[in-house]
Structure formats: C-alpha cells, structure tokens
Amino acid sequence: MANPEIRQAGIVDVTFGENVTIVQPVNLYGCVLGDETFVGPFVEIQKGVQIGKRCRIQSHAFVCELVTIGDDCFISHGAMFINDLFVTGGPAGENRELWRATKTGNRVSIGTNATILPVTICDQVVIGAGAVVTKDITVPGIYAGNPARLLRRL
Numbered sequence: 488m489a490n491p492e493i494r495q496a497g498i499v500d501v502t503f504g505e506n507v508t509i510v511q512p513v514n515l516y517g518c519v520l521g522d523e524t525f526v527g528p529f530v531e532i533q534k535g536v537q538i539g540k541r542c543r544i545q546s547h548a549f550v551c552e553l554v555t556i557g558d559d560c561f562i563s564h565g566a567m568f569i570n571d572l573f574v575t576g577g578p579a580g581e582n583r584e585l586w587r588a589t590k591t592g593n594r595v596s597i598g599t600n601a602t603i604l605p606v607t608i609c610d611q612v613v614i615g616a617g618a619v620v621t622k623d624i625t626v627p628g629i630y631a632g633n634p635a636r637l638l639r640r641l
C-alpha cells in the first residue's frame with residue numbers, strides 16, 4: 488500500500504504589516520498583508536497576493552495568485568478569486584502565461600460565496616452574495632447576480 492504525500496497548512500514567507508490578526512488554521516504563503524488586516528480561519532492566500540490596510544478576509548475565502556486587494560476592503564465568507572479562465576478548454580495547470588490578474592480598488596466589499604474572475608474593480612463597490620463578476624467594474628455601486636450587474640450607483 489502506497490503512502491500519501493502529506494502537506495501541512497501554515498504560514499510561510501508572509502510579509503505582515505502592523506497589528507495584523509490571523510485566526511488559525513490558515514494557508515498563507517508568499518503574500519503581503521497590510522496594517523490592521525484580519526484573516527479568518529480556513530482561508531488560503533497564495534503567493535504574490537497583496538492585501539491592503541484595514542481589510543477583513545473572512546473564513547473559507549480563497550485568494551489566488553495575481554490578486555491585489557486595496558485598502559479598507561471586506562472579503563466575506565467563501566468568496567473565491569479565480570485566475571484561470573480555462574481558455575484552452577481545461578485547467579492551465581502550471582502554465583502561468585494563461586493566468587490573468589485581478590485588482591480590487593479601495594473600499595470594496597465582496598459578499599458571501601461571490602466569485603471574482605480576473606477583472607479590475609474600481610473603488611467603492613459592493614458585490615452581492617453569490618454574485619459572479621465576469622467583467623471589469625468601473626462605476627462605484629452595488630452589483631449582484633450572475634453575471635454581476637449594477638443595481639444602484641453609490
């Protein structure tokens with residue numbers, strides 16, 4: 488009988504700002520967390536991710552490589568960021584040339600179980616629970632649905 492490869496979740500090569508709070512267990516590696524940021528349990532934040540100051544990343548969120556999150560942002564429970572659009576009909580795997588970046592501005596709130604594809608989101612946006620963001624958001628406002636649509640300007 489074969490033995491499995493066992494990997495541990497943990498915190499490796501992370502740059503922390505002042506007064507950061509982490510609730511274990513988490514899987515954080517090669518990322519940057521700004522001052523006064525909170526990360527809840529069961530969160531994964533991958534290498535190269537930059538998270539601004541005074542952000543809250545709630546439990547079960549997944550923040551993949553190539554994501555930048557601005558200051559004063561709220562990422563709710565189970566929110567998912569995606570960097571692979573399966574442009575070849577399947578996963579890109581380790582072919583990073585096929586991955587795309589996501590950037591959120593400042594004061595962005597992303598609701599529970601929202602999915603954020605590789606897009607740019609301007610400042611002062613609310614993404615509703617369960618929304619799927621498939622295109623850049625350039626107007627501050629409240630967005631919801633699949634695909635996410637502007638419901639009201641802020």
